[in-house]
Amino acid sequence: MSEPTLRETERHDVQQDGDDILVKQAAESMAAEIGFDESASAEIGIVAVELASNVLKHAEGGELALSQLTDGDRVGIRIESFDVGPGIANVDAAFADGASTAGSLGGGLGAVNRLMHRLTVAAPGEPDFGTKVVADRWIRSDHETTADCPLSFGAASRPAADETVNGDSFVIKRWDDQALVGVIDGLGHGSDAHKAATAATEYVETHYDNSITAIFEGAERACRGTRGVVMALARFDWTADTVTIGAVGNINYKTSEGSEVTFIPRRGVVGGDGPEPKVRESEWHPHDRLVLFSDGIESHWDLSAERGLSRESATVTARRLLDQYSKPHDDATVLVVSNRVEAE
Known part of the structure; x- marks a missing residue:
């Protein structure tokens, strides 16, 4: 599997209450510009606010990066979150249903996992190095059948x-x-x-x-x-x-x-x-x-x-x-x- 190309990256500081809403709006806007429909753009906004809320809850602040993805004919969006601090102490628990961050619209990292096509998590490995989350979602192409199913x-x-x-x-x-x-x-x-x-x-x-x-x-x-x-x-x-x-x-x-x-x-x-x-x-x-x-x-x-x-x-x-x-x-x-x- 080839590594997709990142284009037009936007970086957003996440330091205080309200920054998660600003990131949500930015993610929805980029998703719409890329070509996601209204429903998909709203789901991408949920992912952005969930990841930003995780940064505010589990660390001393951090950053979210929004990037347009391309891979051949496919286009999509990547959302990356970077903590500054201890990060998420128990990544496994954060994936369990119902493990939602305070004030977020999703359901913890489980919601991010369900709504995005690919998710990777780098857990804390040393002091003052937080959790990095990378979440990708692609625009699904229209189905095209070239041969009858046998x-x-x-x-x-x-x-x-x-x-x-x-x-x-x-x-x-x-x-x-x-x-x-x-x-x-x-x-x-x-x-x-x-x-x-x-x-x-x-x-x-x-x-x-x-x-x-x-x-x-x-x-x-x-x-x-x-x-x-x-x-x-x-x-x-x-x-x-x-x-x-x-x-x-x-x-x-x-x-x-x-x-x-x-x-x-x-x-x-x-x-x-x-x-x-x-x-x-x-x-x-x-x-x-x-x-x-x-x-x-x-x-x-x-x-x-x-x-x-x-x-x-x-x-x-x-x-x-x-x-x-x-x-x-x-x-x-x-x-x-x-x-x-x-x-x-």
Whole structure:
């Protein structure tokens, strides 16, 4: 991933009450000039006031820098905050939902993480060196499809038998000539698992066009303060005939016979200092089929032995596998990707 170019940087001192409002107005103005719509500009203003409020709360003052970003055809905005003083003592806590700074409009660094496409934080490492936060947001280009999607997507999910909420979740997101799918499993089950899975799902669905590594990085922060999740994501590009997959934790997968699709899950928990996923790209062939499933599904079955797959849609296959192989006392999710020509 190339480093974007910064242009037209504005620097604003943050030393006293009221400076955060001035920075908010400046950020909204720059965002509008760059081309963000009214809603996005308002969200960028929230990020600016949140970061400025953090400076006032956790340090003796500091500075915010607003810059226009360019990266090829993409344009966006970068907001950087610099503390002078001890900085944020507990960065992890600042990402938890509800950890809002006094008088701000957001929800702590968690709000910044949700509203921006990429966020990096340098925590205090020496005396009198504060926290540096860098937050980027890009203008999303209009979706442009150049080739019909040849794939069929289907998913089925249910909570454990004794629960009313599901601690599992899934994502199916299509745009341009690509799609992102994923299975997300909150640790345990019940309301706490559901809260973790929801936090991860919301982040993935609003950052779907980031790199898989960047999505895991943001989901790690989005799940702070929850039990955490295990997660597998797969991005399909049908103009390149590829699928790119990354996973952390025990999300299982099966592929059709002869498929070259493979990935290596890494042990860990997203939201619990989980590792960076090993992201692997594979060729996707016309007769390939991929099944992702949570640990609420039995793993001792052979996809190639399942009858009728070539006549079933991905949705029908997902529901059938859930019915046949789910464990009653655990949340269970199955997601299937196949080729439309084969399945329909």
